[in-house]
Every structure is written in C-alpha cells, then in structure tokens.
Amino acid sequence: MMDANLKFTRHDQNETQVVLQVDGDVTIHTSPRMRDQLKPLFTATMKEIRVELNGVDFMDSSGIATLVEGLQWARLTGGRFILSGLSENVRDVFALAKLDTVFDIDSNVIEEKSA
C-alpha cells in the first residue's frame, strides 16, 4: 500500500534547530506516525522546528490537523514552527482549508533545489 511508504529523516542543525524531512503521502493512515515523529521535537530548548515537505505530493486533512497540532505545540514551547518545500498540490490543500496564512511557510527550499 502506497501509504506505508511514508519516511522521516531527522536532521539536527544544532542544539536549537532541527529539520524533519518527510517523504511520501500523508494520509489518515500515516499521519499518526508523523505526529509521533513531530511531538518529541517540541522542547523548551528547541527554538526552530522545520518540517521539510518537498517529498510530499499528497496530504489530507489528518496531515494538516497534525501540523496544526505542531503549531499549537510551538506556541506552548515558544519555538518557531516552519513548513518548507510545499509542492503545488500540498500548498493548494492549505489554501482550500484557508490555513495557508496561518502557518509560517518558507518556499526557499524548492527554489534552491530547482536553481
């Protein structure tokens, strides 16, 4: 099943910055795994949590809900929560939900890769 192929790679930039690379489809079947990977990143010492989504072509409401939880955790711990590398499809889903302006979305990663 294609959903089972969701992969996560954690890149610690330093003691206060971390990147979680996500590759695959984020659906109702896989988003609990993304939640499990995401939640431990929100600590009092972590100041920037970046989720790199350039490997995600499809995301449903459960994936967005998980990222909304990330936003809530960031507000509790005082860290910055950034989404980057959104594909056109994923960005469109955020726009449909009218949440594209709520998140801190960084498009630089896509531009760097395509340059």
Place this chain on the structure above:
Amino acid sequence: MTASKCIQDVSFSECESSHVGKLHLQINCNSDCIYVLRSMVAVMTTRACMEARQSNRVSIAVDELFANISKHAYGGKAGRVELETFLEVDAHGEQELVFDFRDYASVGWQGSMEEAAERSIDVENLCPGGLGLKLICSAADHCEHEVLSDGNHWRLKFCINNKSL
C-alpha cells in the same frame, strides 16, 4: 499468444466505450485497499482531461468523504460503501465529473454542507472531522447530502475546465 496480439484482439470500439461508461465500486469502509479509490479518481480525471491541481482536488474530496463515512457514519467499524463515478453534461451544457457515495449506516448525518464550506478553521480548537468537511466543500464545485431511511447519499460534482483555478 503474445502480448501485442492480445492488444490487437481488443477492438477500438470496445476501448472507446470504456471512456464513456460509469465506474462502480462496492467496498468495505475499513478496507485496506483505499488506493482503489485513488485509481478510480485517476482514471476519471484523466478522461476529463483535468489538470494536476484539479485532479488533486478531486482526490482530496473523494478521500476525505470516504474517510468521513468510515470514521463518523460507521464509527470505524465495517460497513458497505458504494461509489459510482461518471461524466455528465449539466443543464447549461457544461461538462462535470460526478461522484455518488452511498452508505448504509444507521447514523444519518444532520449537518449542513453549506455551513461546513463557510466555517472558518479555529487552529486553537480544531474539531475532528470539521477540517475534512471543509476540504470536501472547498475542493468540490457542488456538494449534496441526503439522509435516506437506511443510510446516506452524497454527491460531489466537479466542473471540467474550471477556469477559477
């Protein structure tokens, strides 16, 4: 017999007729082969010559509606879901892609699709299911819901060649 010979044996008219027919699926809502839905969407959006973004919107709406039926109508338990999809021309001569869902759940959904479409998402108090309905109503050009004596009927319509994208 070689593979090419098999292909030649299929007449053009038979291939052509498959492009105007309906697709019908009956599936258990807790099935592990949800990707079949995605395949049906891919076939129909290809027939409708939809662009990638519009095709993705159809996938989102169909996935979300199926998930809602599974989670809320059947409560995560097994239950029959029927899906039929076809292309049609509306009263104004515009082509549209239609998805009809039928469930046999004892729970009839009493909400309003119009309200779901207009509802703003509260990121501080995100309620389960609300975001899915919001996506369905935003992605589809037209949503209908009807409570039946033995379940629910849902209809999603997508305009083809949607210039608003």
